[in-house]
Amino acid sequence: MITLEKVTKTYTSDNQQVRIGPVDLELPRGGVTALVGPNGAGKSTLLTMIGRLLSLDAGEIRVAGLDVTTAxxxxxxxxxxxxxxxxHFVTRLTVRQLVGFGRFPYSKGRLTREDDRIITRYIDFLGLTDLQGRFLDQLSGGQRQRAYVAxxxxxETDYVLLDEPLNNLDLAHSIEMMRHIGRAASAFGRTIIVVLHDINFAARYSDCICAVKDGQVVAFGTPEEIMNDETLSAVFDTPITVIDGPHGRIACY
Structure with missing residues (x-):
């Protein structure tokens, strides 16, 4: 489980002061949880604080019992x-070399036969087998994004954080990516937290939705609980109508 207790952060963006929190939140173990909300709401900031890429001003974040500040x-x-x-890396790497960086916490740069087996597992899982010898700058945007996710x-962490993995992907590749993310959570027992801009992708492919607005968590629940006119209109400050579609509820703008 990921828990945030009284987490706050103040920073300056585009010459404006932005304040996050205080945030109290429990993100459940397993499945896919989507962080959604308007631009500048604080979604990516929360994600990077959970991943210890950004320090906290106050409060505590624990991941599987570990304090991210002191671990x-x-x-x-x-x-x-x-x-x-x-x-994203700018050096000339092959797909296999890039995926191999994921083993660094274990191999420290000296890949073993077991590391190679694990690298192959995720290359195959993301459908990159025929591309593993190609350089990243030879790939399409969708292929490159799959390589980063691989x-x-x-x-092989229990908790995986993805910041806008659909960024710059077209509709077909976005659907493909979300299917891969959902399959990964299920097949490998991972807890995946993903920042998304499209509420309909969140509703279709996530198990839980966390809505963020003005640095605060304003709603948290299943897609069925979050996908309603009142909640979404309040989160995004615009009239939104939710209808029942063949695969669940759909937000109409």
Whole structure:
């Protein structure tokens, strides 16, 4: 379980002061939880604080019982992994080399036969087998994003954080990516926390939705509990009508 207690953070963005919190939240073990909300709500900030890529001003975050502020880096790296929007490598790497970076907390750069077996598992799982020898700059955007997700899964942590993995993907590749994320949570028993902009993707592919607005958690529950006119209109500050579709509820803007 991931727990946040009285977490606060104040920072400046675009010459404006932004305040997060205080946030009290419990993210359940297992499945996919989507963080949704308007731009600037604090979704990515919460995610990066959980992943210890951004310090807290106050409060406490625990992941599987570990305090992210005080835990040893090596210990934490075996429990939680994170893929940010802006951590993409610019060097000329092959897909297999990139995915292999996920084994660093265990191998320290010296890959064993077991590491190679695990790397192959996630390359195959993300449908990258025929692409593993290609360089990243030879891939399409969707293929490249799958390679990054494979790298994070290859770290084999119980908790996986994905910051806007659908960014710059078209509709078909976004659907493909969300299916991979859902399958990974189920097949490997992972807890995956994902920041999404599209509420309908969150409703279709996540088990829980956490709605964030103005640095506060304003709603948390199953898609059935969150997907209603009143809640979504309040979260996004615009009239939203929710209808029943063939695969669940759909927000109409």
């Amino acid at each position: 040893k880096s090596g210990e934490l790296a075996r429990v939680i992994s994170i893929l940010r929007q802006d951590n 790298m994070v899964l290859c770290q």
